[in-house]
Amino acid sequence: MPKDTGIGAATVRREDVRFLTGTGEYTDDIQLAKQTYAVFARSTVAHGTIKSIDTSAASAMPGVLAVFTGEDFVEVGGNPAGWLINSRDGEPMKEPKRPVLAHGKVRHVGDAYAAVIAETVEQARDAVEAIEADIDELPAVVDMNDALSGSNFVHNEIETNQCFDWGWIEDNREATDNAIKNAHHVTTLELVNNRLVPNAMEPRASIGSYKASTGEYTLHTTSQNPHLTRLLISAFVLGIPENMLTVIAPDVGGGFGSKIYHYGEEALVLAAAKKLGRPVKWTADRTESFLTDAHGRDHVTKIELALDADGKFLAFRTDTKANVGAYLSNFSTATPTFLHGTLMAGNYTVPLVYVNVKAVFTNTAPVDAYRGAGRPEATYSIERVIDKAARELSMDPIELRRKNFVKPDQYPFASAAGLEYDSGNYDALMDKMEEVADVAGFETRRKASEAKGLLRGFGVNAYIEACGIAPSNLVGVLGSRVGLYDAATVRVNATGNLSVMVGAHSHGQGHETAFPQVVAEMLGIDPGVIDIVHGDTSKIPFGMGTYGSRSLAVCGSAVVRATEKIINKAKKIAGHMLEASEHDITLSDGVFSVSGTDKSVTFGEVALKAYIPHEYPLEDIEPGLEETAFYDPANFTYPSGAYACEVEVDPETGKVRVDRMTAVDDFGNIINPMIVTGQVHGGLAQGIGQALVENTTYDENGQLLSASYMDYTMPRADDMPMFAVDHNQGTPCTHNPLGVKGCGEAGAIGSPPTVVNAVIDALQSGGKNVTHIDMPVSPARVWDAMQNAE
Amino acid sequence: MTKVTMTVNGKAVSGDVEGRTLLSSFLREDQGLTGTHIGCDTSQCGACVVHVDGQAVKSCTMLAAEADGATVDTIEGQANADGSLNVIQQAFQDHHGLQCGFCTPGMVMSAAALLKENPKPSEAEVREYLEGNICRCTGYHNIVKAIMAASGQDVPALAAE
Numbered sequence: 016m017p018k019d020t021g022i023g024a025a026t027v028r029r030e031d032v033r034f035l036t037g038t039g040e041y042t043d044d045i046q047l048a049k050q051t052y053a054v055f056a057r058s059t060v061a062h063g064t065i066k067s068i069d070t071s072a073a074s075a076m077p078g079v080l081a082v083f084t085g086e087d088f089v090e091v092g093g094n095p096a097g098w099l100i101n102s103r104d105g106e107p108m109k110e111p112k113r114p115v116l117a118h119g120k121v122r123h124v125g126d127a128y129a130a131v132i133a134e135t136v137e138q139a140r141d142a143v144e145a146i147e148a149d150i151d152e153l154p155a156v157v158d159m160n161d162a163l164s165g166s167n168f169v170h171n172e173i174e175t176n177q178c179f180d181w182g183w184i185e186d187n188r189e190a191t192d193n194a195i196k197n198a199h200h201v202t203t204l205e206l207v208n209n210r211l212v213p214n215a216m217e218p219r220a221s222i223g224s225y226k227a228s229t230g231e232y233t234l235h236t237t238s239q240n241p242h243l244t245r246l247l248i249s250a251f252v253l254g255i256p257e258n259m260l261t262v263i264a265p266d267v268g269g270g271f272g273s274k275i276y277h278y279g280e281e282a283l284v285l286a287a288a289k290k291l292g293r294p295v296k297w298t299a300d301r302t303e304s305f306l307t308d309a310h311g312r313d314h315v316t317k318i319e320l321a322l323d324a325d326g327k328f329l330a331f332r333t334d335t336k337a338n339v340g341a342y343l344s345n346f347s348t349a350t351p352t353f354l355h356g357t358l359m360a361g362n363y364t365v366p367l368v369y370v371n372v373k374a375v376f377t378n379t380a381p382v383d384a385y386r387g388a389g390r391p392e393a394t395y396s397i398e399r400v401i402d403k404a405a406r407e408l409s410m411d412p413i414e415l416r417r418k419n420f421v422k423p424d425q426y427p428f429a430s431a432a433g434l435e436y437d438s439g440n441y442d443a444l445m446d447k448m449e450e451v452a453d454v455a456g457f458e459t460r461r462k463a464s465e466a467k468g469l470l471r472g473f474g475v476n477a478y479i480e481a482c483g484i485a486p487s488n489l490v491g492v493l494g495s496r497v498g499l500y501d502a503a504t505v506r507v508n509a510t511g512n513l514s515v516m517v518g519a520h521s522h523g524q525g526h527e528t529a530f531p532q533v534v535a536e537m538l539g540i541d542p543g544v545i546d547i548v549h550g551d552t553s554k555i556p557f558g559m560g561t562y563g564s565r566s567l568a569v570c571g572s573a574v575v576r577a578t579e580k581i582i583n584k585a586k587k588i589a590g591h592m593l594e595a596s597e598h599d600i601t602l603s604d605g606v607f608s609v610s611g612t613d614k615s616v617t618f619g620e621v622a623l624k625a626y627i628p629h630e631y632p633l634e635d636i637e638p639g640l641e642e643t644a645f646y647d648p649a650n651f652t653y654p655s656g657a658y659a660c661e662v663e664v665d666p667e668t669g670k671v672r673v674d675r676m677t678a679v680d681d682f683g684n685i686i687n688p689m690i691v692t693g694q695v696h697g698g699l700a701q702g703i704g705q706a707l708v709e710n711t712t713y714d715e716n717g718q719l720l721s722a723s724y725m726d727y728t729m730p731r732a733d734d735m736p737m738f739a740v741d742h743n744q745g746t747p748c749t750h751n752p753l754g755v756k757g758c759g760e761a762g763a764i765g766s767p768p769t770v771v772n773a774v775i776d777a778l779q780s781g782g783k784n785v786t787h788i789d790m791p792v793s794p795a796r797v798w799d800a801m802q803n804a805e
Numbered sequence: 806m807t808k809v810t811m812t813v814n815g816k817a818v819s820g821d822v823e824g825r826t827l828l829s830s831f832l833r834e835d836q837g838l839t840g841t842h843i844g845c846d847t848s849q850c851g852a853c854v855v856h857v858d859g860q861a862v863k864s865c866t867m868l869a870a871e872a873d874g875a876t877v878d879t880i881e882g883q884a885n886a887d888g889s890l891n892v893i894q895q896a897f898q899d900h901h902g903l904q905c906g907f908c909t910p911g912m913v914m915s916a917a918a919l920l921k922e923n924p925k926p927s928e929a930e931v932r933e934y935l936e937g938n939i940c941r942c943t944g945y946h947n948i949v950k951a952i953m954a955a956s957g958q959d960v961p962a963l964a965a966e
Contacts, residue, residue, distance in 0.1 A: 039906050696944035
């Protein structure tokens, strides 16, 4: 029987009530007293030298309170990259400064070079129009090959457009080359992992405020990790002491990676608030989101897979160019390297992997982690080339994968790409996928489609990902400039209810519901008396935020550790109350009992005693019942899955329709299956979107052609089928207390190759020898491929 | 400035607006009804859907002045009189039809308009009707389920999950 409370229960979300009644509070909903408005002047050219900026006319416009340009920020720090990557030759990556406002040059369309603060947003917008910027347009660096071969530099001071040239694992390079040279069969595939715009439905927004009497700043902002934003602003950009800066991320309307990063607008509204002594609000419009939110993916890869005569994998070798855009966003250097290259062994026992990644500056928006971050790129390359190999060798694609899977008795398994997988059972996932997807019934469905004049294809995929990136000691060695732990405080109030302060931030993930399920289970109490506090640095000890499917595995583990401390202390208090040794006290269903007796006190009575410590052993136990824990994981977690997709292709138009989509995932233990299923659904839609409709297009001048919902195709309801999702095959994570692995990104990682594999299968079934089509697999591309195929 | 008067969620309200003020801005900025969200600037996303004289309208496509004299209903007026969630809202909660919540007000308002027009829509009809509402979180699966359930239809009959 499914549980109705605690761990494993599909509890409906408590946060839904405010969202369903229009009473959520997103950043743009907040109105502070005497609030003013910021609007940015943004470059309309992709690359140019700023000769002069005349703000005099703008400053004289009605309602204008201040105008800022890059000149005002030359003395403050740049927004840094969070991960240092060394090139193959040992040279550290190139790190040009990313200023608050562009200075000297503008480097992408949308790059902000000035900002107006005015009484109303309309006045600020009108005044931006009056700024006279003399910008000498330079040729734009857009194509990555041109960027690497030319002498037109995005950042003149580094005299190259190559950020780094990274090899992984460098010591395996020669052996991998030899394995490929001598292999029975080598399958080669060149592919593009298309550039995407995350498109959280809430545009970014920030409100800076400043209290002159105390020197305290407050930033309300659309962030997935308010503490990280505070740290970046304090330690690197504006130098505001951390204890003088509160960062509040209230309700946040989705992130998908794009709200991890600190952006210049946040620093601007804080600096402006100090100058004016009034709050300053900025809210992006959707075009600004397209132009300035960190984009995702944008890899061009050549992958080779070497196989022996039996179909055993001998080596993967990849050569990738990764676009980082005009500036290094905070995780932009980690995403194509340690979140990508380390996954390049997939679910397989392949003995050799070599990955080369060249990161390239271009005159485009910065590119950084987007749902999956490096792992979708790895999975796409691996799972597309395996599919191509299966076809070349006339092998069943499922059998070829099974033949090379890591087997359940091989854990812990040291992958050829340098990770240690702790748990998994890929065959069991594939078995379940075959059942749920009704693979046996495919041929019947194919015939039915053919009878309608449509081509039906079946695509399969197996993925592994690494979540909850850790431990800090390891990532430090690899170049991370931050720790990757998380923190939680459990505060038991005198009247027995609880506030749990967590460093993770919920912007759709349902933490307010799921975290209480964990604490309630441990304490044996009603989850309804437990409240989650998140998103405010003044209320929470610390936190590294929510991204990389880490919240439950890392922050949830901190919650467990803090709750364990609560139990330990509560047992001492109960022991005193019951005149027994704390070692004889047991906790069950919210009641502390002395083993072997009928003496007991309730959790609520212990809480009250902690705060009203009459007849209390103050020499042994402090009053109060509040504990904090920081948790730094021992390893990544390794979710995995087996996915299947069936598409119908209309040979007359090239239109692809996803008819069936099956996702079978191993997320380890599950706290709330309803929320987990929802997370998978969302990831699937983003992955299908990438595969079929989404694309970010810059022209040769660096103009973003897809800068609105009129031009960038978002997946709509009628692009999606009902999904079949299963996560009952979990193998618990072996190294965190909940045995959980993370589920946020899986759908976006597993689905793109599954869909493309299905499209290729459909075209092959129609007698067209099409071996690859780049995403998005649009009708035009499918139709072209069919016309050009043998 | 133009004076506008309208009935919003059953209450008579009025305000002075510029000619260019959108109904969405009037609701959010003047009336403090921030449940109506702005997710784009091309009338594509549907986060701002409200009802004007009973019709679903993207409130960013309508000037506040055009709504003078109209009856406007927003997400804030959808709950039952006792404050409990109405049938559609409850179905969204029961079927996990929302995650970040940003598109949710528009989804609920569109769903209400759909069910008024078509009390027992098919899955395909629901999906087609939602063309003008973008959700980035849910993949639409649970939104479709919630709307079907709110219409009193058998949700488990939909594809396995």
